[in-house]
Amino acid sequence: MNSQNSNIYSVSSLNRAAKALLETGLGVVWLSGEISNLTIAVSGHWYFTLKDHSAAVRCAMFKGNNRRTGFTPIHGQQVLVRAKLSLYEARGDYQLIVESMQPEGDGLLKQQFEQLKCQLAAEGLFSEQYKKPLPEIIKRIGIITSSTGAALHDILSVLKRRDPRLQVVIYPSQVQGIGSGDSVASQILLANQRNECDLLIVGRGGGSLEDLWCFNEAAVAHAIFNSQLLVISAVGHEIDVTISDFVADVRAATPSAAAELVSQNKTFVSTQLDTLVNRLKGAMQQCLQRNQHQQALLNEKLLTQDPKHKLQQQTLVSDDLSLRLNHAMQGLITRKMQKEASLIAGLQQHSPEQSIKLAVQAQSQLKTRLKNAMQHKLKQCENDLNNQLHQLNTVSPLATLARGYAIVKDEQGRVTTNANNINTGDLVNVRLDKGEFKAQVMDKG
The missing domain is CATH 1.20.5 (Single alpha-helices involved in coiled-coils or other helix-helix interfaces)
Incomplete structure (x- = not known):
């Protein structure tokens, strides 16, 4: 074999060349198919297989592109993709690199259904607190559906068989195609304005999701929610579910089931009539008893309002007050006398007379x-x-003087006890026991 032959490829170069041919040959393609084997990688990339009834192709949609789709595909969902052909060189696998994706057919409708369902649920339109109970007595029923559809025929047949006494008002409406949602909503509004029925049955027979789509429109949902009349949703077959079923006060699996729900068989009507008669008799008996009781109360009230009775009552009150006054006065006098006696006893115990008497005795002593x-x-x-x-x-010196002695003082009044202290011719004062006199010293012995 000639190794220089230019037609000999390695596996890698072959896959690379095939990849270049695929990517440049067809360019961007649009492809419709069903999702299967979906894998969401940790990186955020989507890996899945797109198939139809006889073939399948591997696909990859990178994170930067799948974030713009606005939904996450599910197994079995029909989608429309925009992609480029490519080849995974490591395995030689042919694949599509998906750039954009959108639901196709019912898939798109289901996505819109879920979006509107979440929106209305957040607004509180599905809350149980707004649901109205079925009335106990139903006399007239309003039906909003197509005047030529099978649903109307089924409802009327059931009502005629089960409860022919019921009156029916038909509000013909378009229930399929463009403008059908607005038609249903306007008829609900009209029925509320006329206010001639006890409740409304809104619905139609079975069909595809697209056929039933008017009952998935926001206008119909808000009309049902704002209805003052109770609304029973009866759309499609038992397996069909619409937005109207969630908003309505009551959901019936089919239009015929709605008719059975609001109608009553003859035996039940007879039983109910007997029950109502018994209730009426009981109510009349209660009313009679209440009136008799009220009459007795009025008679008693009349007696109490009689002037003679009032005078007697006032006399009794006056006598009672007089007795109570006398008793109170007697009690007051008794208490005053007891207090006076207590004060007298206290006064006697603390009287100043006894104290004065004791003080006089003490003073005398x-x-x-x-x-x-x-x-x-x-x-x-x-x-x-x-x-x-x-x-x-x-x-005393006077005693001495009494014995004959004398006291001699010189001219200066000094007592002289020594004769040497006076001279002849000095004048002296002589004090005797009785009296005194002056003398002159004539001679000193």
């Missing part, structure tokens, strides 16, 4: 004691004075 003490003191002082006089007389 003190006076006697003072007199005795003064006499004793005077006697003692007198004795002391006599003793002192005796002692004084004992040492």
Whole structure:
């Protein structure tokens, strides 16, 4: 074999050349198919297979592109993709690199259905607190559907068989195609304005999701939610679910089921009639008893409003008040007398007369004691004075003078006890026991 032959490729170069041919040959293609084997990688890339009834192709959609789709595809979903052909060189696998994706057919409708469902749920249109219960007595039913559809025929047949007494008002509406949602919503509004029915049945027979789509429109949902009349949603077959079913006060699986729900068979009507008669008798009996009781109350009230009765009551009240006043006065007088006696006893116990008497006795005793003490003191002082006089007389110079002695003083008044202190011719003062005189010294011995 000639190794220089230019037609010999390595596996890598062959795959590379095939990849270049695929990517440049067809360029960008649009492809419709069903999603299967979807894998969402940690990186955020999507890997899946796109297939139809007889073939399949591997696909990859990178993170930067799949973030713009606005939804996450699910297994079995029909989609429309815009992609480039490519080849995974490591395995030689032919694949599509998807640049954009959108739901196709029912897939798009289902996505819109889920989006509107989430939106209305967030607005509170599905909340149970707004659901109205079925009325106990139904006399007239409003039906909003196509006037030529099978749903109307089914409803009327069931009502005629089960409860022919029910009256029916038909509000013909378009239930399929462009403008059908607005038609249903306007008929709901009209039925509320006329207010001639006890409830409304809104619906149609079965069909595809696209056929039933008017019952998935926001206008119909808001019309049902704002309806003052109770609304029963009866759309399609039992497996069909629409937005109207979530908003309505009651959901019926089919239009015939809605008719059975609001109608009653003859036996039940008879039983209900007996029940109502019994309830009426009971109500009349209760009303009669209430009236008798009210009459008795009025008679009693009339007696209480009689002037004679009022005068008697006032006399009783006056006598009672008089007795209570006398009793109160007697009690007050008794309490005052007891208080007076207590005060007199307290006054006597604390009277100053006894204190004065005791004080006078104490004063008399003190006076006697003072007199005795003064006499004793005077006697003692007198004795002391006599003793002192005796002692004084004992040492007194006057006593000496009484024995014949004299006291001589010089001219200056000095006592002279020495004759040498005076001279002849000096004048002296001589003091005797009784009296004194002046003398002149004539001679000194």
